[in-house]
Amino acid sequence: MRKIVSKLKFLLFVLILTSCQNNQKSNEINIYSQRHYAVDELQYENFTKETGIKVNVTKANADELIQRMKIEGSSSPADLFITVDVGKLWQAGDMDLLQKIKDETITAGIDSEFLDPNNYWIPLTYRSRVVVFSKERVDVNDLSTYEDLASEKWKNRLLIRSSSNSYNQALMSSLIANLGSDVAEDWSTKIVSNLAREPKGNDRDQVKAIASGQGDIAVVNSYYIGLLLSSEKEEELKAGNSVGVFFPNQAENQRGAHINVSGIALTKNAPNRENAIKLISFLTSKSAQQTYVNNTYEYSVNSSVEPNEIVKNWGDFKKDKLDLNMLGVKRNEAIRIFDKTGWK
Numbered sequence: 109m110r111k112i113v114s115k116l117k118f119l120l121f122v123l124i125l126t127s128c129q130n131n132q133k134s135n136e137i138n139i140y141s142q143r144h145y146a147v148d149e150l151q152y153e154n155f156t157k158e159t160g161i162k163v164n165v166t167k168a169n170a171d172e173l174i175q176r177m178k179i180e181g182s183s184s185p186a187d188l189f190i191t192v193d194v195g196k197l198w199q200a201g202d203m204d205l206l207q208k209i210k211d212e213t214i215t216a217g218i219d220s221e222f223l224d225p226n227n228y229w230i231p232l233t234y235r236s237r238v239v240v241f242s243k244e245r246v247d248v249n250d251l252s253t254y255e256d257l258a259s260e261k262w263k264n265r266l267l268i269r270s271s272s273n274s275y276n277q278a279l280m281s282s283l284i285a286n287l288g289s290d291v292a293e294d295w296s297t298k299i300v301s302n303l304a305r306e307p308k309g310n311d312r313d314q315v316k317a318i319a320s321g322q323g324d325i326a327v328v329n330s331y332y333i334g335l336l337l338s339s340e341k342e343e344e345l346k347a348g349n350s351v352g353v354f355f356p357n358q359a360e361n362q363r364g365a366h367i368n369v370s371g372i373a374l375t376k377n378a379p380n381r382e383n384a385i386k387l388i389s390f391l392t393s394k395s396a397q398q399t400y401v402n403n404t405y406e407y408s409v410n411s412s413v414e415p416n417e418i419v420k421n422w423g424d425f426k427k428d429k430l431d432l433n434m435l436g437v438k439r440n441e442a443i444r445i446f447d448k449t450g451w452k
Contacts, residue, residue, distance in 0.1 A: 136162040137383045140173040141190040143370060147403035154399075155390045161383050170196035170274070177205045182377045187384040189373045193274040194229070195281065197371045198436025201228035206373045214389050221429060222369060222409045230388055231369040233397075233406035236330045236425065237279050238365065240315060240351040245324045251354045253362060254283065257327070258298035266302040267314040267323035271446035275311075275329055275368065278435040280442035282366045285434040289441060296449040307452050312336060312344070319350040326351075329368075334405025334418045355425035364426035368435065370406065 141148070144167060152163040168176070170191045177184050177200070189206065191197055200206050208227040215223060215230070222231040239251055250261065257266060269276060283292040304323035314326035315336060336348030355365040372391065378384050390396055397408040401416050414420065445451075 134380060134383060135160065136164060137187050137380050137387055138185045139163060139165045139188045139190060140177065140186045140375075141165055141167055141188075142170045142173065142192055142196070143167075143190055145404055147400060150403070151391060151396055151399060154396070155387055158390070159383075159386060161386065163387070174200050174203065174205065177375060178203060184375060184377055185379060186375045187378040187380045188387065189375055190232075190370070192368075192370045193278055193435070194231075194369050194371055194432045195274065195278055195436035195439050197224075197229040197373050198433045199439070200373060201226065202436070205376055207376050207378070209374050209385070209388070211385065211389075214385075214392055217394065217410045217412070218392060219409060219411050221427065222432070224371075224433065225431065226433065229371040229373040230392065231371045231409045232391055233400050233404065234367050234369045234409060235406050236355060236365045236367050236427070237275060237327060238330045238333075239325055239354045239356055240318065240328055240333060241325045241354060242318050243350060243352050246352075248352060248354060251325075251356070252359075253357045254279070254327075254366070255287075255295060256356075257325075258295045258302065260302075262302045262325060264302070264304050265324040266299065267304055267317050267326035268299070268307055269309060269311060269314060270307040271443075271451040276327075277439055277442050277446075278368045279327070279366050280445060281435045281438035282428060282430055284438045284441050284445070285430055286363055286428070289445065292442075293445045293449060296445050296451055300449055300451050312347070315351055316343070316347045319347040330407075330419070330422075331405040334416060337418050338405070353422045355422075357428070358426050362426075363430070364428040367427050367432075369409070369432060 156163060170193065173189065174196065177186055189200055206228045209230060210227050218231060222234060241248065241251060280292060283295060311328035311332040314328055317323050318326055333348055333353055336344045339345055357363050357365055372388055374384055394410060394413055397410045397413040400406055401408050401413060405416050405419050407415055
């Protein structure tokens with residue numbers, strides 16, 4: 109009898125210990141994130157203050173994080189995967205590393221044009237890949253479309269970063285999806301011949317190069333201009349003020365400017381699924397969306413949240429309605445074209 113009582117006490121102890129462990133697990137979230145912005149830390153701090161849930165973040169580039177999740181398999185501690193490029197979200201979903209999210213309480217406030225029709229990811233913010241131009245040396249009326257950047261009038265005047273950059277890979281993927289591989293390859297060949305210098309640096313560096321006279325136009329993500337214009341560094345302010353912002357492909361019969369999203373996805377084996385859903389809901393809330401636009405100068409995926417004043421000054425623009433998953437579907441073809449045409 110004593111042995112039975114002793115065993116029962118032991119089993120009760122195990123159950124209590126397991127319960128405590130489960131409670132501890134349920135009080136945290138593990139994120140694998142490609143994003144590297146200070147505003148993200150602010151968002152997580154605000155979330156923890158509101159819910160008491162601890163947020164643990166592992167940062168690396170998207171490819172490294174995808175490979176890590178693949179190797180970890182069902183033992184992965186990751187609950188959420190965040191990237192700055194929807195193509196990488198599509199890739200993770202295609203590799204069966206994500207689970208679907210169908211929650212109308214989250215998506216109700218998000219414009220449908222930004223949503224994943226396959227329900228594998230949720231958009232957090234979006235940005236456009238715009239053309240910036242020297243206010244001194246370029247007439248804005250000479251600008252029109254992405255395709256026109258291949259025109260000889262831009263020879264030795266165009267600046268852009270490396271083809272290994274995911275933003276350029278996404279842009280090329282959109283051209284392939286919209287225009288076909290042959291047209292995209294011809295475009296890439298002519299872009300290379302129009303470059304003012306070999307591709308290098310980040311988007312800020314392209315704007316600085318315009319300010320220093322190394323080139324006249326550049327292709328950059330819109331939010332970088334907001335960051336330059338809000339900078340406390342004189343060099344960056346000068347660079348930001350030296351350029352104008354132009355959204356390509358805006359005519360009535362044209363498709364609109366290319367966009368990409370920062371997005372969040374629930375991992376296939378998320379150990380803290382309930383808390384992960386709470387964080388997604390928090391980050392897509394109106395207050396959190398306002399925090400994004402006022403700190404990163406990205407656009408909100410919630411139409412009721414207006415852009416920051418700096419961004420608003422550029423005016424509204426027509427967006428390319430392409431299914432954003434195509435930025436992942438066409439990625440390998442984009443890389444092939446870059447390699448073939450010598451875009452370094």
